[in-house]
Amino acid sequence: MAKADDKPVVTQGYTKSQITDSKRFAGQKDILNGLLEDNKTYTIEQVDSITNTFLGKEVK
Template identity: 55%
Template sequence: MADNNGAENKAQAKKENTENKSGETKFVKSQIIGSDKYKNRADILNVLLEDDKEYTLSDVDKKLEDFLGKEVK
């Protein structure tokens, strides 16, 4: 029996940017972390973002804002 995970991984890797209902483009974690806009926050985003999800830039900005706005305990 052949393992389909390889095919699924290739399909995921080739996945193009998608748009949500509001028209905002969504990006996968690797695209966001590799972008010039977020290169100074790549370490934080690597922890905050999930590998198998897509995010709009608004989503990413909100996650960063929430994380950076937390009080240190």
């Protein structure tokens, strides 16, 4: 029998405009405008991963 605490975890998705308008990502707004797609939703973890990957690349 399942416990009451065993509910599935629902992750919230945010649009590009919601993310770029947020205070959390204010310093990365220009980067995110270039990296994120307009008609797609992202979790906070996905956005963190995308920005960390971009910022971790070697400059040529």
